[in-house]
Amino acid sequence: SAEPPFGGSSGISNSLFNTPFELQNGTPVPNPFDGILNPPRGQAVDWSVFRPILLFGQFQPKMRTQYTSQYNLNIQRELARDLVLQVGYVGSQGHRLLATHDLNFSNPTTCLDLHNISLATGNGDFDCGQFFSESSYFIPAGSIPSGMMLHLPYGSVPSVTGPNPTDITLVGLRPFSSPLCEPTTGAGCPPDGVPVFSSVFAQDTIANSNYNSFQAMLEKRFTKGLQFQASYTWSKSFDEASSFEGILNPIDPHASYSLSQFDARHRFVFSYVWDLPIPKYTGLAEKILNGWQTSGIISLQSGFPIRITSSADNELMNSFDFELPGEPRQLAPLHTQDPRKNGGYGFDPNSFTENASDDSVPPCTTNPGFGCFDPTLFGTLGNAKRTQCCGPGINNFDITILKRTNITESKYLEFRTDFFNIFNHTQFNTPDGNTSDGSDFGRIKRARDPRLVQFALKFFF
Known part of the structure; x- marks a missing residue:
C-alpha cells in the first residue's frame, strides 16, 4: 500500500513467476530463492537436477500417542511468620516422544564388502569408504573373488557370493538410493549413475x-x-x-x-x-x-x-x-x-x-x-x-x-x-x-x- 504509514514499502505480486517481488514503484526484484526453478509456462521441469533428494520431516505411519508421567512429593514448613522452607522430590518420565532418525542410512556392510573386494582384486574402482554412499558401481561378471560375499543394499537378492555370475550395478548404497534398481540385472537403475534419494529423515514416536x-x-x-x-x-x-x-x-x-x-x-x-x-x-x-x-x-x-x-x-x-x-x-x-x-x-x-x-x-x-x-x-x-x-x-x-x-x-x-x-x-x-x-x-x-x-x-x- 502507498498509504501512510506504509508509503515506500515493498509489495508482493502473485501474478509473476520470474520476478515474484516488485517494489512499490514497480521496479522488479530478482527471486532470492535461487534453488527454486521458475520455468516459462508450459515448459516441463527437469527434476533430475535435484538428485539425490534429501527428505526431512516425514512422519512415520502408525505413530503412537506421546505422554509424560509427572510425580512429586513435597514437604513445606513455616519456620517463622514470613519464612517458609520447602523440600521435595520431583520427577518425570516421557514416553513415545517425537524424534528424528534416518530411514535411508548407508549400508556399512556393503561398503566394507566393496573395500575388501577392492583390496583382493587390486581394482580401485570397487573401493568404498567414508562419504561413498552416493557412489555408483559396476562390477562385471566374475570380478568378485571366489568365496567373497557382497551384501546388496536393495533388490530382490540380499547378497552375491563370488564369482558373481552376472554383472552387478549399484547406484548408491542406501536401501532407497534407487528404489527401482535391480543390482543383478541392472533393470530400473538410473542410467546416469546418480541415486534418487539420499537421507530420508523421518519423525517417529x-x-x-x-x-x-x-x-x-x-x-x-x-x-x-x-x-x-x-x-x-x-x-x-x-x-x-x-x-x-x-x-x-x-x-x-x-x-x-x-x-x-x-x-x-x-x-x-x-x-x-x-x-x-x-x-x-x-x-x-x-x-x-x-x-x-x-x-x-x-x-x-x-x-x-x-x-x-x-x-x-x-x-x-x-x-x-x-x-x-x-x-x-x-x-x-x-x-x-x-x-x-x-x-x-x-x-x-x-x-x-x-x-x-x-x-x-x-x-x-x-x-x-x-x-x-x-x-x-x-x-x-x-x-x-x-x-x-x-x-x-x-x-x-x-x-x-x-x-x-x-x-x-x-x-x-x-x-x-x-x-x-x-x-x-x-x-x-x-x-x-x-x-x-x-x-x-x-x-x-x-x-x-x-x-x-x-x-x-x-x-x-
Missing part, C-alpha cells in the same frame, strides 16, 4: 526421557522492606534427543540414550529485593536520601554436558543433518580442565579418537592421542556416549540499584542501574565436542556475556 531431582526452597515474604528466595536443585536428566535437531542412532535409537544436553546437575539461585532501611526525611533530604532499593539474582550452576560426535563418517552411514549420529572411540574417561591454563581446552582431547581403517598405526592402548586409531572399528559406531559431563559452570551475579523520587502524590521519577555479571566472571561455553574439528576438538571458543551495565530513567504519572 520412539524417544524417551527421564528426570529426577531433589529440590529445596527457602522463601521470605516481603516484610520490613525485604524479601528473598533461595532455591537449590540437584537433578539428573536423560534422553535420546534433547531438541528438534537431535538425530538418533539410525540402527538402535536407544543407543543415543544419555545425559540431556540441558542437564544441570547442581543449580542454586538466590533472588532478593531490599528497600534500604533509611530513616524518613522531608524536603530536599527526602529527594536525595529516601526511595533507594536494591535487588539481584545470584546464579551458581554446574556445567552442561558436552555433545561428543564425529563427522568423519567412519561408521559408513553418511547420515548428516542438524546433528550427526557418528560417535568416536573413547580411550579414557573424560577429563575436564581449566581452559585458562591449558591453551583454551576444556577437556583433554586425547581421551577420544575417531574410528579409522589405517592398520599401520599402533593400537590405542599403546599410543593414545590424536594419531591413535583402532582398525577394528572401521564401519561401526564408536563407544563414546552421546553426551558426557560436563562443561564449565555458571557463576553469575546480577544487581540492580533503584532510586525513586516522588514529585507529587501521583507522579514520580524512577532511575535504575542494572549490573549484569557485575564481577565480570569469565563464564565459558561448552567445549567443541566434534572429533573431526582437528585441533579445535575440546577447545572452548566462546564465552557468555561479560559485565554489562545499563541505565534507565522513567517518569510515572
Whole structure:
C-alpha cells in the first residue's frame, strides 16, 4: 500500500513467476530463492537436477500417542511468620516422544564388502569408504573373488557370493538410493549413475526421557522492606534427543540414550529485593536520601554436558543433518580442565579418537592421542556416549540499584542501574565436542556475556 504509514514499502505480486517481488514503484526484484526453478509456462521441469533428494520431516505411519508421567512429593514448613522452607522430590518420565532418525542410512556392510573386494582384486574402482554412499558401481561378471560375499543394499537378492555370475550395478548404497534398481540385472537403475534419494529423515514416536531431582526452597515474604528466595536443585536428566535437531542412532535409537544436553546437575539461585532501611526525611533530604532499593539474582550452576560426535563418517552411514549420529572411540574417561591454563581446552582431547581403517598405526592402548586409531572399528559406531559431563559452570551475579523520587502524590521519577555479571566472571561455553574439528576438538571458543551495565530513567504519572 502507498498509504501512510506504509508509503515506500515493498509489495508482493502473485501474478509473476520470474520476478515474484516488485517494489512499490514497480521496479522488479530478482527471486532470492535461487534453488527454486521458475520455468516459462508450459515448459516441463527437469527434476533430475535435484538428485539425490534429501527428505526431512516425514512422519512415520502408525505413530503412537506421546505422554509424560509427572510425580512429586513435597514437604513445606513455616519456620517463622514470613519464612517458609520447602523440600521435595520431583520427577518425570516421557514416553513415545517425537524424534528424528534416518530411514535411508548407508549400508556399512556393503561398503566394507566393496573395500575388501577392492583390496583382493587390486581394482580401485570397487573401493568404498567414508562419504561413498552416493557412489555408483559396476562390477562385471566374475570380478568378485571366489568365496567373497557382497551384501546388496536393495533388490530382490540380499547378497552375491563370488564369482558373481552376472554383472552387478549399484547406484548408491542406501536401501532407497534407487528404489527401482535391480543390482543383478541392472533393470530400473538410473542410467546416469546418480541415486534418487539420499537421507530420508523421518519423525517417529520412539524417544524417551527421564528426570529426577531433589529440590529445596527457602522463601521470605516481603516484610520490613525485604524479601528473598533461595532455591537449590540437584537433578539428573536423560534422553535420546534433547531438541528438534537431535538425530538418533539410525540402527538402535536407544543407543543415543544419555545425559540431556540441558542437564544441570547442581543449580542454586538466590533472588532478593531490599528497600534500604533509611530513616524518613522531608524536603530536599527526602529527594536525595529516601526511595533507594536494591535487588539481584545470584546464579551458581554446574556445567552442561558436552555433545561428543564425529563427522568423519567412519561408521559408513553418511547420515548428516542438524546433528550427526557418528560417535568416536573413547580411550579414557573424560577429563575436564581449566581452559585458562591449558591453551583454551576444556577437556583433554586425547581421551577420544575417531574410528579409522589405517592398520599401520599402533593400537590405542599403546599410543593414545590424536594419531591413535583402532582398525577394528572401521564401519561401526564408536563407544563414546552421546553426551558426557560436563562443561564449565555458571557463576553469575546480577544487581540492580533503584532510586525513586516522588514529585507529587501521583507522579514520580524512577532511575535504575542494572549490573549484569557485575564481577565480570569469565563464564565459558561448552567445549567443541566434534572429533573431526582437528585441533579445535575440546577447545572452548566462546564465552557468555561479560559485565554489562545499563541505565534507565522513567517518569510515572
